[in-house]
Amino acid sequence: MNKLLIVGISGVTNGGKSTLALKLKELWTISSIIHIDELTKPMNKLKYDSILDYHNWDEVETYDWERIKKEVTISSQNLLNSSRQLACLLNFYNLHEHHPILFIEGILLFNSPIDEIFDIRIFFTLDKEECWKRRKERVYEPPEPPGYFEKYCWPLYMFYKSELENKIKVDSSKSSNIPYNINFIKGDKAIDETLLWANKEIYTHLLNY
Template identity: 25%
Template structure:
């Protein structure tokens, strides 16, 4: 690999598709891993655009993309959490873990064996026996593969790109169960109709090109995914349970890291 201190994994998908839950699970399984959240780069509330009379937190204009790319560059170079980022997202609750303790323990064992001498993952990541290895950063965000992020230079800074699917019905149910979100100014609670008026239409607009005929509840366009280097659970349908998604993500990351190390 090129001279660097960390690999960066992007996890994107609609709001409430399970990105943060998956990021925290991967942090627990892969040694030397920390999380960066797209939500930590929200602009001040006074700078947010409005749509249909509501503040729009769910568009690219709400995110300080240059600051996010600066943070990603710092991580690649130094392998540490950017000291200039004040994370608010980890103060938000995501509820009970939907993955069983047995599945988490099995994944930890799989990764630990993969890192052993003689195994494909040996010496790639930093662990107790390999302090000079790479750290892993997981970046979760709802817009990582949008045209605006592409224009801002975000995808080239991501070494692995995962995309989670969810139906509008499930996303709405999950988001409406949340109490709200910690922000720079205090606390935000979605006003009535926010998902239907803001969240889902913005998701459709930003991600239609990843799907055949632009139908975000239809089939993914594998050609576009291939061009962008995005990995997804193609052919599995929407609303795949998190335990299945977690196991898929662990395997996908081990495969990608082996590719980067020239072992595949």
């Protein structure tokens, strides 16, 4: 029976997370995606800024992590069941092309309570100017008010990114058989280049399974 591979795709807003996840899913027969943007807490549970008349969507507490954990469990079991059925049908067990893979995409994955589940961590980065250029072209529901990006979105991205960088430094000072690792990827690279790298990273990881 194949062991499930879980790939986290996180990082900056509008960095290319969903695009990469969707393209990777097309390459793997037994795979699925969880988009955590669809699993936030009810709006009345989010922090509210009365000046902007808007809720804060960019902190760890925005997401319903218990619900996300349940979705991970359900998706994982479905993928493993599909893998078993296909293995019996085709009489094979270890072909990498049919390895079950769960892709999870969204901001703050590696700052969250589910960080430990990931086999591969991919983190998109952008500079502030490019990030804002992309974000202001996107339509949000509810509509994002002027000032939100500067007050919450960008500062919180930098805060959580710094938290991860410090986590890596602390881990590197420890002796561990499996060092904590995050692959930082520039979001302004061509998506096909990033896709090629990510797919190679998955294959390399599977060879060590």
